[in-house]
Amino acid sequence: MREIDKLKAGLEYCFDDEEVMDLKLNAVKNCEIYNNIDVCDRQAKYDFLKEMLGSIGENTCIEQGFYCDNGKNIHVGDNFLANYQVTILDVNEVYIGNDVMIGPKTTITTVGHPINPNKRRQRLGQASKVRIGNDVWIGANVCILPGVTIGNNVIIGAGAVVNRDIPDNSMAVGVPARVIKEIEKVI
Structure with missing residues (x-):
């Protein structure tokens, strides 16, 4: 099985494999282009x-x-705002709903690395989807893990560092993030 196939299957994969690195390098190039589009040209940025x-x-x-790791694994709904210096490490899929606002310097990551140092020396990663509602x-x-x-x-x-699921109609804070109160339901 190729490393890119392992990545897509959610298995441990070698992150410095050539095919895997090509995805990342393409994303890095696209981010560079995007970040250099005239800030006043909202249509060009959207396009x-x-x-x-x-x-x-x-x-x-x-x-x-x-910044992102792939780009094509990011799916966002209507009325989405990501403020300055947001990073989405989308080795796996990231689904973001409608009417979502993300503050500056936030990181959403789908990828982690093994606890075992021998596996880390092998340059292994493993990715899991992230889902954010409306x-x-x-x-x-x-930081969303x-x-x-x-x-x-x-x-x-x-x-906050979000390392576990957060239920609907909640406010969560802290490291690790924990729900501190229920908030009014959306009508």
């Missing part, structure tokens, strides 16, 4: 995102300083 990402909804805005506000400097699902109508406080 480039339509080509770069897996899918995007209407009224999508990702500010400068955006009507979600993610504060600044949040592989395999996490964030429900609908959720607020994640600034600086």
